[in-house]
Amino acid sequence: MLGLALLLAVLICEVDLTAADQSEEPLLLSPLIHAGHIDRVQRLSKVKVECNDSTAIACDVPIPESFAGFLTVNRTIGAHYFFWYFPSQNKSAPLVVWLNGGPGFSSMLGLFTQHGPFQLIFRQGEPVGIEKRKEGSWFGPFSTLYIDNPVGAGNSFSEHDKENLNVKKEGYGENLYQFLEEFFLLFPESYDKELYLGGQSYAGKYISAAAYRTHLAITRNESRLPLKGIYMGGPFFAPEVMFPSTAEYVYSMGAAGPVDAQFYREISRIFSHSLLTGAMGNLNVLDILIQMFFQEVDFPYNYVTGAEIFYMKQVRFVDFLMNSERFRKAVHVGSQQYSIFDWTVREDMGSDFFSSCRSELAAVLDSGLYKVLVYTGDFDVVTSSRMVDEALLQTSWSGQAEYARAWRSEWHGPATRTSYQRGRDQLYGFFSKTGVLCRVVVHGAGHDVPQDQPIVARLMMEQFVHTGCVRSFI
Structure with missing residues (x-):
């Protein structure tokens, strides 16, 4: 995670930003929302890609009905979060929020490379465009909402000095909560949907903090947000107990x-x-x-494919897409500069990096009000299953002892194209269920489970949302 961040800082600096339209302002939606112009705001935020050349990037693929813009999360410092929202045609489909981690990554990375409605096209090993995602998209079964968090990541920005960006857990937890309240004002039909907050890696902290803040508001009758659960992939949320386990995992896997x-x-x-x-x-x-x-170990980002350079190419191309004039106009960012990874955010969050969100996660678990999914890939070296389990074992909640005694069961079902097949039956991974906590280890996946195992990852989410955990087919 950190080694990757160091390399990204060099690569992203090479992206040409000359296509940006410096004459436009970013679309700030909150003032119009609070003035009561909801219909107008929805029309303004609708995404429309203008294509005069059918061969240009993004012009040969239909963009589903979607909405994008900025919602204000802190008026004092002028902090605005960028979002891209894809409502499902199924009006009752749950609303799933996705956050990438880093800290400093844009959540547009998840949209384009993991489970959004489109995916990158590669020719001779190089990304050249986008197309409709062939398998594993979360859009459809769910309404999907991608948010650039915290301020400084992706397109999200502040009008004032960097030191006021609220880069500690209390700050970004509050910002995410305020964003959700604004979003539900903009799309009031979402109150009839189930809400799930989630993401991966460092977003384990974002999710824990935001869920805890939302939980407090709900229990105090201060919020109508329909929060039903959270999900965290390869979450980094307790460094004090996770890092010491890194060595044991690398040794046990034979690396x-x-x-x-x-x-x-x-x-x-x-x-x-x-x-x-x-x-x-x-x-x-x-x-x-x-x-x-x-310096002593060959430590690729993904032990499933070993394709670290492939991953870097994806990252750079998403950065290129979001900085292209066509996409900038489509998602209403104006002259706001986009960065798929922001080095300043990482530096500013130095002290937060070593803080723990175990107490916030424990409060959410102990409430018994929300389903909780924690999943990892069995080849994840960034936040390994061993690291995550150590953190969960040392999270003080009412199910702590039961979780420590829980046996893992096989999770299997019909074979997919992307995983190890055993006849007509396939091992998807392993799981345990302790109270509201569903713990899943996905077989044949690294740090980016939805990218390595797209079909299995979507099935996991569908089963979690509908039943509280995964289940094998009989």
Whole structure:
């Protein structure tokens, strides 16, 4: 995650931003919403790609009815969150929110590379355009809402100084809650839908904080938000207990030998000591430890494909798409500069990186009001199953002891094209159910489960939403 961020900072700087229209202002919707012009705001925010050349990027694929723009989450500092919303034709379909992590990644990465209505086209190993997603899209079964969070990520921005961006969990938890309240004012029909908050990696913190803030508002009768559950993929939410497990996972999967493993354990010990003593007050110490850790191990972003360069090409192309004049006009960002990964956000969130959201997650679990899905890929090295389980085992909630005793069951069903097949039956992964907590390990997937196993990932979400966990076909 961090090693990837270092490389991205160099790559993204090469993107040509000359296509941006500097004469337009970003579409700020909140003032019109509070003036009561809901119908007008919906019309203004509707996405329409203007195509004078049918061979141009995005002109050869239909864009589903969708809406985009900015909602104000903090009037004091002029903080505005960018969103792209795809309502399902099924009016009762649940509303699923997606957040990418980083910190500093835009959630448009999830839209284009994981489960949105379109996917990238590759020719001779290079991305050249987009097309309708062939399999695993979450759009249809769900209404999908992609949000650039926090301020500074993607298109989201603040009108004032960077130090006021609210980059601690209380800040981005509040911002996400305020965004949801604004969004439901804009689309009041959403009150009749079930709401699920989710995302992956560092977004585990965003989700925990936002769900906790929303839970408080609901229980105080301050909010009508129809929150029904949260889902977190490869979540990073408790560094103090997750990082020490990194070495053991790399060793157990065979990527490190005994000597290497001992070296990693020592690095983990130094990290834990620094964290506990307060020496880990900024990212400089962590960067040093990461360099020490990774210089001795071949550590690709994805152990399923080993295709780190392929992943980087996707990232750069999404950045190119969102900065193209056609897309900028379509989603109403005006002259606001887009960055798929924002280095400043990562630097500003240095102190938050070492904070834990275990208490917020525990409160959501203990309420018993919401379904909770935590999933990982069995080849995820960024936030491995071992790391996530250590964090869950040390999260103090009423089901903690039961979770520690829970046996995992096989999750299997009809074979898909993208996974290991066993006759006509396929092993999708493993799962356990403890109270409201559904824990799933997806077979044959790395850090980006929806990209590595698109059909299985969508099935997992559908089963979770409808039954509270996954289930095998009989």
